[in-house]
Amino acid sequence: MRRFTYFLVAAATTVALVALIGPAPGHADGQSAPYVTDVPHGYRDWQWISSAHEAGNLNSLGAVLGNDVAIKAYREQKLPFPDGTIIARLAWSYVPSEENNKVFGRAQSFVAGAPINVQFMVKDSKKYAATGGWGFAQFKDGVPAENAVLAPCFPCHVPIKSRDYVFTQYAP
Amino acid sequence: MRRFTYFLVAAATTVALVALIGPAPGHADGQSAPYVTDVPHGYRDWQWISSAHEAGNLNSLGAVLGNDVAIKAYREQKLPFPDGTIIARLAWSYVPSEENNKVFGRAQSFVAGAPINVQFMVKDSKKYAATGGWGFAQFKDGVPAENAVLAPCFPCHVPIKSRDYVFTQYAP
Numbered sequence: 064m065r066r067f068t069y070f071l072v073a074a075a076t077t078v079a080l081v082a083l084i085g086p087a088p089g090h091a092d093g094q095s096a097p098y099v100t101d102v103p104h105g106y107r108d109w110q111w112i113s114s115a116h117e118a119g120n121l122n123s124l125g126a127v128l129g130n131d132v133a134i135k136a137y138r139e140q141k142l143p144f145p146d147g148t149i150i151a152r153l154a155w156s157y158v159p160s161e162e163n164n165k166v167f168g169r170a171q172s173f174v175a176g177a178p179i180n181v182q183f184m185v186k187d188s189k190k191y192a193a194t195g196g197w198g199f200a201q202f203k204d205g206v207p208a209e210n211a212v213l214a215p216c217f218p219c220h221v222p223i224k225s226r227d228y229v230f231t232q233y234a235p
Numbered sequence: 236m237r238r239f240t241y242f243l244v245a246a247a248t249t250v251a252l253v254a255l256i257g258p259a260p261g262h263a264d265g266q267s268a269p270y271v272t273d274v275p276h277g278y279r280d281w282q283w284i285s286s287a288h289e290a291g292n293l294n295s296l297g298a299v300l301g302n303d304v305a306i307k308a309y310r311e312q313k314l315p316f317p318d319g320t321i322i323a324r325l326a327w328s329y330v331p332s333e334e335n336n337k338v339f340g341r342a343q344s345f346v347a348g349a350p351i352n353v354q355f356m357v358k359d360s361k362k363y364a365a366t367g368g369w370g371f372a373q374f375k376d377g378v379p380a381e382n383a384v385l386a387p388c389f390p391c392h393v394p395i396k397s398r399d400y401v402f403t404q405y406a407p
Contacts, residue, residue: 107407109282110282113346113347114346114347115332115335115345115346115347116288117343117344117345118342118343118345119341119343124286124288126283126285126298126406153406157288160287162395162402163287163402165394166402167291169291171289171291171293172287172288172289173290174287175285175287175406178407219338222337222338223334230332230334230335230338231346232346234325234327234347234350235350
């Protein structure tokens, strides 16, 4: 209970700080990259694009979902993605399923464990012009990551500029 | 081109044979389990339930999608699933992404490769009474698997009877 209370206080403090700080500095002065500060509405209802397992330190099982604009662009193989596209990456810890393995009679099944975080790419070619037209975001329990966490997003996506900075391909 | 033509002929022959044979024998005599013979319409547009990696011989990366009835029941944690529920399991081969690994600077990223098949569980408590109310199906390139392939489906799901024979849990 104490740990939960601590978490609530910490979360509330973070939310309060974010509210005090306001939008990312770049948003106001146009110098550095602005980031997405609000969780896009209804993303858990979006359609599925693909899944991935990131091994190593991340050790995540992720699903990539897209809003209607994203799904349409993917299916029509239309690049660049139009403004209004939002792509969500939901990550869970990658854990063995004892339940499934018991039935299979061998250790082979890995499923989604505890939630890790949710990341977004939001296309707005004017607002996010400094980062290829994409606004980046990461939320954990609804709390946005700090700008320092988001700064490496765009540089990491630059190598896939040929697909409009989007790594994930549509699984038909 | 020849291989594609061969595929078309083979697929057409299989479809024709299935049409000649008609529904699974059990469907008519009520003795053995009937199976689902048509691909449920529009399943690729359904909402995402969860993902899984099956290692070992399967070596698949799968996504589990549900129609509106399935998603509603999952979210309301309502068991048994109501008639009309359809759950789809889409499987791809589990392959490393050279593209992603190059950016990460290490081999860690596994994504969806070639499609393997699509499986369905269709809830109709009367039609599929012999198999817990679930009709099972598997399609590869739209062609249904033979009944011998589907016969082990239900026995394998019996251990999870407490969750109405459904292994996959909703990833929130």
